[in-house]
Amino acid sequence: MKEDICTIPISEIFDESDGCPFCRLRKKLETRALDYISGAAMMEPDIRIKTNEKGFCEKHYAGLVSCGKRLPVALMLQSHCNEIRFSLFGGNASAKKKAEKARGFHDGCYVCDSVDFNFRNLTVQFTRMYKQDEDFRKAFTQQPQLCVPHYADLLAVGEKELDKRTFAKLEADCDLMLARTLKEEYDRISAFCKSFDYNSEIVPDGKAIEKMIEVL
Ligand SMILES: [Zn+2]
Ligand SMILES: [Zn+2]
Structure with a gap:
């Protein structure tokens, strides 16, 4: 190989x-x-x-x-x-x-x-580092976003590779990160939609659609 x-x-x-x-x-x-x-x-x-x-x-x-x-x-x-x-x-x-x-x-x-x-190999390695290394865990949760398909990948591989306690921690971190990402993109796309209203003073983020699609 x-x-x-x-x-x-x-x-x-x-x-x-x-x-x-x-x-x-x-x-x-x-x-x-x-x-x-x-x-x-x-x-x-x-x-x-x-x-x-x-x-x-x-x-x-x-x-x-x-x-x-x-x-x-x-x-x-x-x-x-x-x-x-x-x-x-x-x-x-x-x-x-x-x-x-x-x-x-x-x-x-x-x-x-x-x-x-x-x-796939790297996500398995990720779960090992996540379990062993607190700084690594912190660096992960400080990332700005987590997308929907990679949330799914991490939960699937985490459940398979990790003990119950560590997996519960990973699940909570992933939930938090995806929820934050979706809220942020929801707000961005909502502001973009609103900017089309008559008399709206909102300055739209021209990349709102692309940014939303990236995380789905
Ligand atoms: Zn290809
Ligand atoms: Zn992703």
């Missing part, structure tokens, strides 16, 4: 203070995976085998193209295309099997898999 190259130390996640820390973490993992895959890794046989099989989703094809390294991307596409041709038409597969395979090629993504894999 080469995934460790695309991961980051869990202790770094609270160094910044902007939005949801786990959204930042996912974004970093994504950038790292894209940089890695569009560089020398694309020429490595074991990586090529995986990218040939899985390909990429729409978002990450766009990400690879915008990395600017056209030749490695083109070479990867060339062999991925061949893999699809061979897999679909190289034998006597039934229509059902071919449809299944074609769907699998379309749905697969090497970058999504790598990010999911590393993100």
